[in-house]
Amino acid sequence: MTATFDKTEPLAFDGPPAAGRELDMEGLSWILFGHAAFQYLNAASELDLFELLYDKPGLNRAEIGAELQLAERATDVLLLGVTSLGMLLQHDGQYHLPAVLRELIPTDDWQRFKDTVAFEQHVVYEGQLDFAESLRTNTNVGLRRIPGTGRDLYHRLTENPHLESVFYRYMRSWSELANQHLVEHLDLGNTKKLLDCGGGDAVNAIALAEANPALDVTVFEIPATKPITEKEIALAGHSDRISVIAGDMFADPFPAGFDCVMFAHQLVIWTLDENTQLLRKAYDALPEGGRVVIFNSMSNDEGDGPVVAALDSVYFAALPAEGGMIYSWAQHERCLRDAGFTSFERISFPTWTPHGVIIATK
Ligand SMILES: C[S@@+](CC[C@H](N)C(=O)[O-])C[C@H]1O[C@@H](n2cnc3c(N)ncnc32)[C@H](O)[C@@H]1O
Structure with missing residues (x-):
């Protein structure tokens, strides 16, 4: 099924500047809250929000909340985030996917993308809290966040069956x-x-x-x-x-x-x-x-x-x-x-x- 929303789509995401471009306050604030942007992506992925809008383009706020079985405030938070980040487009109260998601979802790469989101959430996220200390000491301090005694992440996966399955997927x-x-x-x-x-x-x-x-x-x-x-x-x-x-x-x-x-x-x-x-x-x-x-x-x-x-x-x-x-x-x-x-x-x-x-x- 393809969505029919083809109005000129606003360019919501400029993102933080790449090398060689001058950083402005907006770019700096994107970086400041980058971890929160990822949490909107992860929540939308876990809740299958994008699949819902792929199957039923044009749903309104109340319909999305009902489909996802979310309370009104929770729906407001989720839609505020994913819309402001450009992961959904809103027009006259109806929500649609941007082209990048409309094109990705029907392909095999969509599940691959979601598997990557889950890995970032469950394996990567916590260990990154020790990034500065890892730089300071030139070693992987974040491994302490993974329970077990194995000498590296790979030797600890078997001690953490959920992480092991998320990792190999x-x-x-x-x-x-x-x-x-x-x-x-x-x-x-x-x-x-x-x-x-x-x-x-x-x-x-x-x-x-x-x-x-x-x-x-x-x-x-x-x-x-x-x-x-x-x-x-x-x-x-x-x-x-x-x-x-x-x-x-x-x-x-x-x-x-x-x-x-x-x-x-x-x-x-x-x-x-x-x-x-x-x-x-x-x-x-x-x-x-x-x-x-x-x-x-x-x-x-x-x-x-x-x-x-x-x-x-x-x-x-x-x-x-x-x-x-x-x-x-x-x-x-x-x-x-x-x-x-x-x-x-x-x-x-x-x-x-x-x-x-x-x-x-x-
Ligand atoms: C990042 S994964 C890459 C897996 C695979 N090559 C791929 O591209 O999908 C690294 C792999 O190296 C294995 N590995 C780590 N240390 C190893 C060692 N000392 N000897 C053999 N394999 C090791 C891990 O168990 C893990 O499966």
């Missing part, structure tokens, strides 16, 4: 928002065996295996995650071509016999020294002509954007492990050089997420 969705471009740009025609280091629930291993019928993939994961990975591989029907090794990619040797080693959403977690160490292990394990693939978000070499890379870096600085961020292309390339690689190419993807890939050849 998000991780699958975040990968799927960009991995069709990975499949498109990574030519695996001559590759026989790919090692997916820290491959999560195998979302990228499955996408690459499906696009390359002659390819075998091994996912290298921590023991606690292995059952999740194996379940998703079996559900996708690929247990014959995708296997899982449980281990620690820092402490254990890399298995031999692979002509491609992939780090997907991996080298954003660790320090640059740790990244170089991982890339050196990959270099040593690869044959001449073998390749390393770095697939994740990238910041620009000037160190001033894009803004999503900057905002996502708060999480990586404050929460999962001692030190990470959305590094620049040049920083990854420096690690590759230090690990022994001399030849690499960078490909940035045409997505709203700042994803890209670096492919290095030994």
Whole structure:
């Protein structure tokens, strides 16, 4: 179903200025209350407000309150926020979706977007309270907000089943928002065996295996995650071509016999020294002509954007492990050089997420 509201839509969101634009008081106030703007998005997402307006465009305030079973004041708060932020448009008392939501909701990316909202709310939000202290001490102070004894977020997920399911649902969705471009740009025609280091629930291993019928993939994961990975591989029907090794990619040797080693959403977690160490292990394990693939978000070499890379870096600085961020292309390339690689190419993807890939050849 498509909405029929096609009046000229007011440009509600100018947003905080990007690098190079002069910040004014309005932009500064957007940043001041940025956390509250996110809470309106999260509430609308949890209450399925946008789906309601997609199915029934033009509802009025009372009808929305009744459909969502919200009290009058609660409806007033919610509509004040989502309308002033541009997430809904109001005309003569009737509410409609802006074009960006009308176009997104009928696609598979809508659930992926909502999974990302849930991850920001349930996993990321609290740990960010320790961002300043994490900068001061150059370590992930926010991990103290996640109950458990594991040495990093990943080793604590199994101690927090709700967080674990929110995390892996998000991780699958975040990968799927960009991995069709990975499949498109990574030519695996001559590759026989790919090692997916820290491959999560195998979302990228499955996408690459499906696009390359002659390819075998091994996912290298921590023991606690292995059952999740194996379940998703079996559900996708690929247990014959995708296997899982449980281990620690820092402490254990890399298995031999692979002509491609992939780090997907991996080298954003660790320090640059740790990244170089991982890339050196990959270099040593690869044959001449073998390749390393770095697939994740990238910041620009000037160190001033894009803004999503900057905002996502708060999480990586404050929460999962001692030190990470959305590094620049040049920083990854420096690690590759230090690990022994001399030849690499960078490909940035045409997505709203700042994803890209670096492919290095030994
Ligand atoms: C950010 S997730 C990325 C998952 C997947 N590559 C993706 O792109 O969807 C990082 C993954 O690395 C795994 N991991 C963390 N430390 C690890 C280690 N020392 N050895 C192996 N895997 C590890 C985590 O369990 C987690 O599944």
